Every structure is written in C-alpha cells, then in structure tokens.
Amino acid sequence: MQLHQIYTPKTAAPFASSETYMEFAPCEALKPYIKCFWGSRLPYRQLRTEQPAEAVITPDTCVDIIFHVNFTDNCIEGHFCGVDDRPFVSYASGEEKLLSIFAIRFYVWSAVLFSEDTMKGTRNKAFELDCHFAGLKKTLEPRLFDCVRIEDRILAAERYLLEHFHLERQNRLVMEGLEQIMLHRGNLEIGQLSKEVHTSSRQLERLFLENMGISPKRLSSLVRYQYLWNDILFQPDFQVTEAVHRYGYVDQAHLLHDFKRFHNMNITGAKAYAGKDLEKYRLPDNNIGAV
Numbered sequence: 001m002q003l004h005q006i007y008t009p010k011t012a013a014p015f016a017s018s019e020t021y022m023e024f025a026p027c028e029a030l031k032p033y034i035k036c037f038w039g040s041r042l043p044y045r046q047l048r049t050e051q052p053a054e055a056v057i058t059p060d061t062c063v064d065i066i067f068h069v070n071f072t073d074n075c076i077e078g079h080f081c082g083v084d085d086r087p088f089v090s091y092a093s094g095e096e097k098l099l100s101i102f103a104i105r106f107y108v109w110s111a112v113l114f115s116e117d118t119m120k121g122t123r124n125k126a127f128e129l130d131c132h133f134a135g136l137k138k139t140l141e142p143r144l145f146d147c148v149r150i151e152d153r154i155l156a157a158e159r160y161l162l163e164h165f166h167l168e169r170q171n172r173l174v175m176e177g178l179e180q181i182m183l184h185r186g187n188l189e190i191g192q193l194s195k196e197v198h199t200s201s202r203q204l205e206r207l208f209l210e211n212m213g214i215s216p217k218r219l220s221s222l223v224r225y226q227y228l229w230n231d232i233l234f235q236p237d238f239q240v241t242e243a244v245h246r247y248g249y250v251d252q253a254h255l256l257h258d259f260k261r262f263h264n265m266n267i268t269g270a271k272a273y274a275g276k277d278l279e280k281y282r283l284p285d286n287n288i289g290a291v
C-alpha cells in the first residue's frame with residue numbers, strides 16, 4: 001500500500017499561495033516520497049520593515065530541505081529540518097534584500113532514502129546540509145543562482161533525487177508499522193502495534209528513530225492530530241463529539257487540549273488562520289490544489 005494515498009498531512013496554512021510561497025507536486029515517480037516542492041516562483045524584493053512577517057508552523061509529519069538564496073549578498077544558506085512534534089512561529093528578516101526560496105518537503109518516512117545518514121537525533125532540529133545531504137548540496141546549490149524559476153529548480157532537483165534514490169534502505173517493519181498507524185488513524189497502543197508487525201516494542205522504537213527520527217508513540221500522536229486537522233478543514237459539519245469517538249480521545253477536553261498542544265491555537269483560531277488564504281486557493285490556476 002502506498003502511504004501517501006491513505007494519508008495527506010496538512011500545514012497550518014494549507015491554502016497559502018503568494019510570491020514567497022507556492023507548492024508544486026513532484027513527478028509521478030517521486031509522489032510516494034516527496035509531499036511537494038515549495039518556495040518562491042521567482043526572486044522577490046523583500047522590503048525593509050520594523051515588523052517581520054511571521055508564519056505559524058505546525059507538525060505536519062514531513063521534513064524539509066530549504067535553500068535561502070540571497071541575490072543581494074550573493075550567498076546561499078541550505079538547511080535540513082528534521083521532523084517536528086511541536087508548533088512554533090517562523091519570522092522573516094526585516095532587511096531589504098532580493099531573495100528566493102526553494103525547498104523539498106519529504107514525507108517523514110522517505111527522507112532517509114535520499115540521505116547519506118540516518119535520521120536518528122533529527123527531531124525538532126535543523127542541520128547544515130553537509131550533515132545529511134552533502135551530495136544534494138554539492139549538485140544543486142551551485143545551480144540556484146542560474147536557475148531562478150522554481151520550475152527549473154524542480155527539474156534539477158528531481159533529476160538528482162531520481163539518480164540518488166535508495167529503496168533498499170526502506171525497512172519493512174517500519175513501513176508495516178506506519179501502515180498500521182495510519183489505518184488506525186494514530187489511535188493505536190504501541191504494544192498492539194508491535195504485535196501487528198511481529199516485533200518487540202524496543203526494536204520498533206529503535207527502527208523508527210533511525211529511519212524517521214521519531215518514536216512510534218510520538219508519531220502516532222502526530223498522525224492522529226493530522227487526521228483530526230483534515231476533518232476540521234474539510235468537513236463542513238465537523239463535530240467535536242463525533243471526533244472524540246472516532247479518534248479515541250477520553251473526552252472533549254482531551255481532544256481540545258491535544259489539538260492546541262500541536263497547533264498552538266484553538267480550533268476556531270486554527271480554521272480562521274487557514275481560511276484567510278481560501279479565496280486564493282479557489283483560483284483555477286493555483287498549483288496547490290494538485291498537492
């Protein structure tokens with residue numbers, strides 16, 4: 001079973017689209033492994049401001065490689081951001097610069113297939129690309145000044161990823177465990193999960209940490225939150241009481257507390273934050289609808 005066909009994680013702003021942030025679906029061969037490519041379609045002029053722009057970042061069970069290209073200072077910064085299990089706010093610089101952004105968003109289970117190292121110790125951390133993706137940095141980074149259109153950058157990235165894809169690194173127990181977590185929508189005790197995949201809890205935790213940087217228990221909580229967030233976004237008649245039963249929460253207070261823990265705002269505020277971009281999302285030429 002292809003996990004991306006049964007599980008579609010969402011960010012705090014799933015309908016966002018602007019000159020600094022657009023999402024693009026990968027080619028068919030990479031869809032099981034790459035959630036999307038994202039960034040600015042072209043270089044943009046960031047104006048000086050006393051109040052830097054901010055964005056709410058919530059746990060989406062994905063990991064990102066992000067290149068910040070600074071045409072003003074003629075430099076590039078590239079980072080690998082491991083899986084997050086807590087929300088935070090990202091701030092843009094308040095200085096006037098000519099910039100562009102290019103990023104690759106992997107599903108949490110797939111980054112290890114392209115990396116030169118395990119994912120152990122990457123949770124809630126950011127690294128220089130030399131630590132995990134030195135080959136990608138060496139190949140792709142020099143092209144980012146010449147390829148300014150994001151479509152051209154995507155083609156270059158896809159070419160590299162397809163040539164440096166190691167399916168043999170995919171662990172059967174990890175994938176079976178992930179499938180069970182998603183089929184149960186995150187509502188599965190770790191002891192039961194171990195029985196489902198016929199291994200010990202300790203072995204499963206070790207494999208999850210090496211392949212994704214996060215334990216089965218923490219990941220299950222994030223998956224449950226993501227299924228809940230999808231329901232909140234796309235069910236017009238969403239009812240908290242029904243979701244309590246569907247996702248195995250103790251009661252409404254448990255669900256609301258758990259959601260706020262991962263989203264840093266209540267359900268009403270989260271819907272309002274996501275909905276501010278909805279009219280742009282409905283435009284027929286918006287690429288995000290395909291992701």
